[in-house]
Amino acid sequence: MIRKLQKWLKLQSDTIEAHNPLESESDNHHSPTEISLSHNSEKSLKDRDLEFLFHQLLEGVVNGWQENRIEQFFQKLQPKITVEIWLDWLQRYRNKLVVSPAPHNHFAARMIILGEKTASLPFLRAVGDLAYEIGKELLNRAENNSLAESLRHNLNNDSQDSNVIENQENSEPISLGDVLHLLQNDPDFAEDTARQLGIDTKDPGIIMEKIVQESELITPITPITPIDSVSSDTVNDLFNLGLEKASTGDLEGAIAYWDQALSINNNFSQAWHNRGSALAYLQHFEEAIKSFDRAIALDVNYHQSWNDRGNALYSLHRWQEAVTSWDRTLGLEPNDYQAWYHRGLALEKLNLFSEAISSFQKCLSIYNNYTPAQNAVNRVLKVIKGKGQ
Template structure:
């Protein structure tokens, strides 16, 4: 996963379709880093009738997708659909075994992982009424609580104290001051003190007393405050923030990367690469409409930014907007006539529109650029058959 993110963030053309490590048709594409996605030579051919060995980094990617969905408000039905789509290739037992390994990885990491912790807690709360999935939710909840408890004298707790401490302290604020030194302590207060939960939610401007959601909001607001850029920041500061975003993305922490690039763009909205990278991260999270908006921002600054045009086409293709995708790739080819990825992907979109003659011309162009381009060779064989 890290290599894929590094490729995207260095402006190597992104994939057309949403990344799915269980999609056999696309496996070769993701493994060899080429610009096509219709190979049938994947290395992980599997049976659809039994559990398979799935790589830990693929499970991590899928789990992060799940947690992102939970953060966006997924409820029981949507979570059940997520797991049903992966079953029987990935069983509950597979998830539980991986979560134990992932727990060790998280606890060994110096990073706080507060966002993951909060979302794991929300997952545990939502799955409490789902008997089949409850073991996964219970273990995720346990890991999330463990992560929140492991740091004392947490600056986020201090920030919450300052927000909830008016001149006239109540028992609620006194309890926070006396007993809370970690986000785990705050979680316990939210669970056991309805008044504390209600007032905290009101202070944060949210309409739920769900402890996991409140913790997520505390983390989000405190991190934004800590990342706040001072007046008249230097270009060096902006570049540091941009590079911090790259580092976050390369470790798979896309939400944090986006937050850092937001800080960059709040100071310098003309930072083309920040718009491009933000769009790529959103596309990687399958938030294609938002990604397109970001690529549009980059193109508005630099109309010849062919990488943003290309990734815009990729996102449109993922939404099934094939004709619009072709228009974007035509813009790429107007700037870079031999851009292989655009030719190949234009061929795929032309096939979707049943423009077979156009598709053949695109694949033949790919082969004229790279006579070893096997994906185009296979596409031509497929069409002729």
């Protein structure tokens, strides 16, 4: 797997090598797809960018990021975003959350988890502590009382041993902050709650996240700032994170980052192209073609998108469409010898042998020592001779 990936993907400062489904027919020769990387500007990030990045962090935390992965997240953003910048922004964001009418329960639960996981990281402890404090503040809001009361009612119906809950039967409704306090200080309560929620953990933050997820008052964790106002710097950061993932062989992870970039800027042609290349390598050819089509719609003169679209079409045995795609490639880059060679292969599949030989010969006129094309000419000539053409 890794050796094949190394053939497909060669990450340099500004290039990435694309998938080629024809490598078995071209003796493992294929051409690189050049992708220009946008460099981050030196201007400082705005609050909306920090908000977006923080939500990405919380998404990772709730999906199992451990301490070392959280630390890597912050390290990759330095020195552009320091701990001091995070702390200043979190205080400003706290003020936004407090006046927001939405409950932000998911957000609060995830901040609790972040606080717990950064407790052992001295460098990030201050960020985690502040996030934890904000999370508790949100959970203690009066708007959450009905959710806490519903939880208490369900636990009372299902458990005979929840003395802490039963003792509050006639009290005012507890808040989610009180529920969190019980989860943290009463292991039996935490275990019983987790069991009833169907999860195997005693982590208070994770249990709280599940409580919110299971509630009827569930609300999506969405940024207060509209996502379309996030700056181009953040889009480029996500794009480059995708390249990093691809360089390690994690193509699905790379696609996930490019999808995030495209959710902010749907007109990012390079992200559409890279997404298509990765999908093609994963043999999701139909979806890859759709991505290449989006890339081409945004940049009709980028010959590699036409070329890689042809590769994907060839993999689906859509020979004529592949030829058409390579015709467009060669109209933009007439000296692309591999496009001539691949075009010849598709024409051979269509039994258009004379045209195939012409295409192979054009390839050889550009690169006369290209063995796959020499072999292809000999192969097709034998077929023609056998057919008496």
